[in-house]
Amino acid sequence: MIAALLVLLAVFDFQKSPAIDLFFTARARAAAPGYIPSGPKLQKAVDEVRRCEVELGGSAEWGILEGALAGCEKAADIKRSFGFFPEEYPFGARTIKLRAATVKLATALEGAEKEFLTDVWPKHQETLTAKEASITKSLGSGEKIWLGHLVTYLDLELPTKPSLVYLVAEAPEPWGFTRIDRGGQPVIFLGVDAAGGSTLAELAVHELIHALDARQGANRGTLRALRIQLNEAGIATGTAESNRIVHALMYIASGEVVKRIVYGRHHHFGETYGTYARMPDVAPLLLDWWRRYLDGAIDRDEMLASFVREYTAAKR
Numbered sequence: 001m002i003a004a005l006l007v008l009l010a011v012f013d014f015q016k017s018p019a020i021d022l023f024f025t026a027r028a029r030a031a032a033p034g035y036i037p038s039g040p041k042l043q044k045a046v047d048e049v050r051r052c053e054v055e056l057g058g059s060a061e062w063g064i065l066e067g068a069l070a071g072c073e074k075a076a077d078i079k080r081s082f083g084f085f086p087e088e089y090p091f092g093a094r095t096i097k098l099r100a101a102t103v104k105l106a107t108a109l110e111g112a113e114k115e116f117l118t119d120v121w122p123k124h125q126e127t128l129t130a131k132e133a134s135i136t137k138s139l140g141s142g143e144k145i146w147l148g149h150l151v152t153y154l155d156l157e158l159p160t161k162p163s164l165v166y167l168v169a170e171a172p173e174p175w176g177f178t179r180i181d182r183g184g185q186p187v188i189f190l191g192v193d194a195a196g197g198s199t200l201a202e203l204a205v206h207e208l209i210h211a212l213d214a215r216q217g218a219n220r221g222t223l224r225a226l227r228i229q230l231n232e233a234g235i236a237t238g239t240a241e242s243n244r245i246v247h248a249l250m251y252i253a254s255g256e257v258v259k260r261i262v263y264g265r266h267h268h269f270g271e272t273y274g275t276y277a278r279m280p281d282v283a284p285l286l287l288d289w290w291r292r293y294l295d296g297a298i299d300r301d302e303m304l305a306s307f308v309r310e311y312t313a314a315k316r
């Protein structure tokens with residue numbers, strides 16, 4: 001068991017930071033107003049998240065802020081880190097006052113920190129410890145097998161160092177976020193409030209796929225091959241449609257590896273949380289072809305070509 005845990009630690013580097021937990025708590029509560037009542041200072045930070053989101057023009061730019069969170073332990077660290085943002089940042093047709101908006105948010109977090117550390121963090125810490133143990137229990141004993149399966153079928157490079165994962169007690173949907181830090185490395189933020197058991201384990205695997213895909217070498221990978229096949233079929237790489245399909249494969253691959261290797265009675269996150277139902281043109285078809293590929297009935301290129309052919313034919 002100890003050996004297994006050591007190997008899992010080589011896959012995930014789980015971290016907990018009170019400041020990052022505070023940031024995501026404010027984000028989660030801003031997205032779900034009234035869900036959990038906050039003290040007055042935390043509420044101010046929640047209000048500031050909403051103002052900041054308006055300034056950012058929706059949720060698309062949170063990734064920039066979150067990539068800058070890696071390594072932050074205190075709200076003052078976040079404020080310092082956001083202080084390095086450019087004053088102005090082009091976004092679509094307009095220019096965002098990025099530094100002013102984000103430093104203002106960090107200042108509100110700083111104002112809420114003491115209250116958060118007293119009222120919220122002790123309970124959150126307990127939750128994070130329990131959920132980390134749950135993920136380790138699910139993925140720890142068979143990690144060589146599930147990781148081997150994942151890198152084989154997705155044709156990913158076996159990671160040479162652990163993926164940094166900040167566990168946070170509250171997060172907005174979709175609860176998992178893989179961002180790029182200032183050093184160009186992927187950093188994962190995983191909200192543990194959404195799920196437990198094998199579903200939470202699947203979310204961790206899903207974000208790991210994002211992280212491995214982000215640092216994948218240029219010339220290989222099933223996800224890359226899918227992007228190319230779609231591109232050749234007229235669905236250009238980087239468009240919302242291409243991204244949506246590639247993301248569906250990430251859900252399917254993570255759900256299926258957990259079901260086949262980790263826990264036989266597992267239900268895919270995509271099934272339980274309605275993700276597949278929201279993409280009826282993609283998910284059932286891709287899942288069907290993916291399962292045939294895993295069963296050894298067809299090879300990878302055949303699987304991708306068949307899916308793309310049927311998907312594009314159904315669109316016509």
Ligand SMILES: [Zn+2]
Nearest residue numbers: 206210247250
């Ligand atoms: Zn994802």
